[in-house]
Structures are given as C-alpha cells and as structure tokens.
Amino acid sequence: MSEQTPVAHDLDGLRALAVSLAREAGDIALEGRRAATGAMAGVTKSSRTDVVTEFDRAAEAHVVGEIRRLRPLDAIVGEEGTAVAGTSGYEWFVDPIDGTTNFVYDQPAWSSSIGVAHGGQMLAGAVSVPPLHEMFSACLGQGATLEEGTDRTSRRITASAETDLSLALVGTGFGYQPELRREQAEQLVHLITSVRDVRRLGSAAVDLCMVACGRLDVYYELNLNAWDAAAGELIAREAGAITSDFHGGPARPAELVAAAPALHRPFIDLLATT
Numbered sequence: 518m519s520e521q522t523p524v525a526h527d528l529d530g531l532r533a534l535a536v537s538l539a540r541e542a543g544d545i546a547l548e549g550r551r552a553a554t555g556a557m558a559g560v561t562k563s564s565r566t567d568v569v570t571e572f573d574r575a576a577e578a579h580v581v582g583e584i585r586r587l588r589p590l591d592a593i594v595g596e597e598g599t600a601v602a603g604t605s606g607y608e609w610f611v612d613p614i615d616g617t618t619n620f621v622y623d624q625p626a627w628s629s630s631i632g633v634a635h636g637g638q639m640l641a642g643a644v645s646v647p648p649l650h651e652m653f654s655a656c657l658g659q660g661a662t663l664e665e666g667t668d669r670t671s672r673r674i675t676a677s678a679e680t681d682l683s684l685a686l687v688g689t690g691f692g693y694q695p696e697l698r699r700e701q702a703e704q705l706v707h708l709i710t711s712v713r714d715v716r717r718l719g720s721a722a723v724d725l726c727m728v729a730c731g732r733l734d735v736y737y738e739l740n741l742n743a744w745d746a747a748a749g750e751l752i753a754r755e756a757g758a759i760t761s762d763f764h765g766g767p768a769r770p771a772e773l774v775a776a777a778p779a780l781h782r783p784f785i786d787l788l789a790t791t
C-alpha cells in the first residue's frame with residue numbers, strides 16, 4: 518500500500534488569512550456596536566436568550582465571501598448558517614461574533630474567531646477581540662502570539678505556570694437551554710471551593726485565549742459548537758496549555774478543557790468528582 522504523501526500546508530499563509538478575516542469581521546461588528554447606543558436588538562435562535570444580530574450576519578457574509586473568492590475549493594461552516602462543501606480538504610470555521618450576548622449588551626468580552634483545518638486537524642486560527650484591540654493567533658507547531666494595541670505590538674504568549682489547583686483562576690460558561698444550565702451550575706457548585714475563583718467571561722474563544730496568555734489558569738465548558746472552539750483551542754494548545762475532553766481524551770467542543778500544564782490532570786481528576 519503506498520504511503521500517503523503528507524500534504525505540505527502553507528501554514529503562514531493560512532494564519533495570515535485567518536488573522537485578516539478575523540480582523541475584518543471584528544471591524545464590521547465593532548462599527549455596528551459603536552453606531553448603536555446601549556443594548557442592541559437581536560433575533561432569537563435556539564432560545565429567547567440566544568440571539569443573532571445583523572452584524573453577526575454581515576460579518577459572516579463578508580468572511581464567507583472572502584474565503585470563496587480566495588480559496589474557492591475549501592469547505593466553510595459558520596455559526597449563522599453557512600455550510601459550504603469543499604473538495605480541497607481544508608475546512609474553515611467561522612464565528613463572526615463569539616459572545617453575542619456581551620456584544621448586544623456592549624460588554625467587552627466578545628470576539629471574531631476564524632479557524633482552518635485540513636483533514637480534521639486544526640492548522641491555523643485567529644481570534645480578534647476588538648474592544649480590547651487584541652488579536653490572538655497561532656498555526657500548528659509554531660506557537661501562539663498576541664498582537665496588542667493600535668500599533669499591533671506582537672509577542673509570544675504562554676499558558677500559566679501555576680501548579681496549585683487551589684490557586685487556579687478558572688473560566689467557564691453556560692449554555693442557552695435551562696436543563697443544561699442547571700447541570701453546568703451543579704458541576705460548578707462541586708468545584709468552586711477547590712479553586713481560587715471562577716470567571717464567566719461569556720465567549721469561549723476569549724476564554725481559550727485567556728488560557729493561552731495566562732490570564733486564566735484553566736477553562737472548561739460543556740456543549741460548545743465547533744466554531745466557538747476551533748481557533749481558540751489551537752491557540753491555547755500552541756501556547757503550551759493542555760487541551761482535552763473532561764476525561765483527558767481528545768479535545769472536543771462537546772466537552773472542552775484547556776489548562777496550564779501542571780493543572781490539567783488535577784483539574785480532570787476534580788471534574789471526575791463532580
């Protein structure tokens with residue numbers, strides 16, 4: 518049987534495109550946010566609290582149009598309904614506004630997240646956090662960086678060096694369905710006394726980037742979508758965090774943990790007691 522010839526990927530090119538698309542999507546959303554005053558109206562999706570705005574849709578439409586123009590053979594999946602089949606083996610994950618509730622309330626923790634995989638392996642990803650003027654990005658095997666400020670100063674980022682779980686700052690989130698929220702809250706009750714404190718920032722992509730740069734020691738969440746986690750999980754992993762499911766198996770959106778290296782196993786063991 519012939520060995521499959523490994524595909525040589527243009528990792529730098531894919532990362533650069535993910536960064537420019539995340540930036541452009543974020544700029545579209547930020548312009549809309551700044552033009553509005555106070556809370557913003559949205560259309561409900563899976564529940565009365567799961568909303569989508571015209572800016573989610575405009576940003577996704579822009580990103581999808583650019584990918585189809587520049588890479589017409591690639592597949593695309595997007596939060597607001599995009600499902601484009603491809604033949605190249607590359608697949609783009611588009612979350613035009615992750616943290617939509619924060620966006621609607623003019624809270625700062627929202628992001629535009631763009632990831633690209635080949636054959637199911639994440640290759641590059643970018644998460645733009647426009648209110649903070651921050652752009653996180655990574656590509657496979659080349660580490661993760663943060664561009665900060667309007668001058669876009671870039672630096673390598675690394676996950677936390679914390680080794681004591683009782684001193685860990687832990688991020689998490691809650692779904693939109695009441696029964697899932699109850700399950701998530703009950704799990705939180707069991708672990709909150711074993712860690713320093715908990716933060717619910719409201720965007721999985723931001724949470725994962727916070728782990729990547731050490732502003733969170735651990736992040737975990739149930740029931741995410743692929744587009745929520747695609748870019749951020751790669752960025753956290755490339756920054757040295759350990760990512761997995763709740764049992765230490767391969768990371769997946771349904772059960773996602775991203776943790777400082779020394780805290781991963783203790784946190785997985787703690788989750789097992791909840």
Ligand code: LIP
Pocket residue numbers: 596612614615616617618689690691692693719720721722738745
């Ligand atoms: C959000 C996630 C977040 C989760 C929220 C929501 P959205 O995605 O990023 O982690 O806790 O409930 O699902 O809906 O803002 O794109």
